[in-house]
Amino acid sequence: MNSGFPTPPPGVFDDEPPGWTNNAAAPSAASTHAVKPEPYSPPRMATPTAPAMSETLTQRKREMLKRCTDAAQQLGKPVLFGMTTSLILQSVPLPKDCDLNATELHTVSDSHRTRIRAVVPPTTPHIWKPLSAAHNARINKHVHALDLVHTWAQLAAHMSLESLVILGDATLTAIARKPSLSGGRTADEIYQDFVRQVSELPKFNAKATCMIALEFIAPHVDSPMESETRITTTQYGLPRAVTNYTVPGATFSNGAPITLDLAWPEFRVAIEYDGDHHRTDKAQWRRDNDKRELLRHHHWIVLIATAANMADEPSQAELAYRAGRQLALRGAIFDFTLTATPLNELARRKRRKSTGAH
Known part of the structure; x- marks a missing residue:
């Protein structure tokens, strides 16, 4: 793990998959882990669901x-x-x-x-x-x-x-x-x-x-909130994620490929952004359950992001920390930052690095 990665307060994170070490580069069969989905809660009749x-x-x-x-x-x-x-x-x-x-x-x-x-x-x-x-x-x-x-x-x-x-x-x-x-x-x-x-x-x-x-936009993005989630991980120093990643060898029962909103395939860590319809649509909720159960068997760690994670900077920082920690546990080396770095500053640093300036 990068020595610059901060240590959380005791008891904040108890989600390390067993069998992982700081320099692990690939998952083992014993290290399967995924975020446990919340129980399905049907929408209340008095509250109309937001349209897609x-x-x-x-x-x-x-x-x-x-x-x-x-x-x-x-x-x-x-x-x-x-x-x-x-x-x-x-x-x-x-x-x-x-x-x-x-x-x-x-x-x-x-x-x-x-x-x-x-x-x-x-x-x-x-x-x-x-x-x-x-x-x-x-x-x-x-x-x-x-x-x-x-x-x-x-x-x-x-x-x-x-x-x-x-x-x-x-x-x-x-x-x-x-x-x-x-x-x-x-x-x-x-x-x-x-x-x-x-x-x-x-x-x-x-x-x-x-x-x-142009240095930060990406294809294969399904919603603005997925973009916002990706930008957050970038601003806190995480490696660049692959958008809408198709998981090799993983399909739904109907043969459709399984994709992930943001993925770091080398480390089998991903973030899925769940809008309200993932919670209020029963068919979608079941599909998500099936998907994440299958990904667990493929040794993926899947973190779930919602609008609450994007609501303010502390919430964004927490999500970035959770994702960064799982990446670090699986051997990723990167410079995590405790505060978000503006994109224009990241671009400036990238240009200085490419030109060899100090």
Whole structure:
């Protein structure tokens, strides 16, 4: 174990799998361990369950499309929408701390001369000079949405670096899930093209921030909370995790492969993010139980993260500590930190290290 890894107060963690030592590099048959799932608790009738993220995105898109169509018809010509409007029209989750009003209709043009502004319903015009290089999406004959890569870059000046990384993950996933956008590319190829396209854009506001964010975004991410969980582990010094990792030789009874939200395959340690539906949906709860029982037999340690673990910095630190401790017990060497390091500082250190600067 890294000598810099802090020791917890006595009795805080009693979850070491038997047979493990600090320098263990691979699990033994006797070292099987997984987090014990909580008993299923059906939702109370008086408390409606939150809709799945896909349902929320679909409803939001439907409502926004109607408003955008009304605006375009009022103008009497097709309209290109960008910023948060483009995200909604293309079913991408909105960033949490964006300083734009997502209820407004944001239009895009390449110059002040061609700005689009409607009065009823009102629209907010924006200038995006690299517009000629964008491959925009036709939503219907009246409404077009700015290329998602350009939308991500356009929004960079309106949110924190962490939110920009999370939005980058979500953008990659949205592109991968739409055949018209993915064009037969794999998720990794989409990521590589994303990096290339942003890098080749001419100078724009917050491009430097985008270049930092590109170092931390990842493909194969199913939800913003999974992104937030991954960022947390990165900020506390844990090795970079593999996203949506397919476990070799592990399948459900129907033959479907078993995947893990965040995984360190070399050490068989993983984090699964469980949203509310994992608790309130009985079928999902049983599926999770079956999955984690099978992973236990494959000698994986699976830690469960929920919204409570992301609620504040102490909770995030605790999750990072738990994951880091299990990695260290299984032989991982890394520099764990007691406080979260900002992503821009991590990027600066990485650049200094690559150039040999001290």
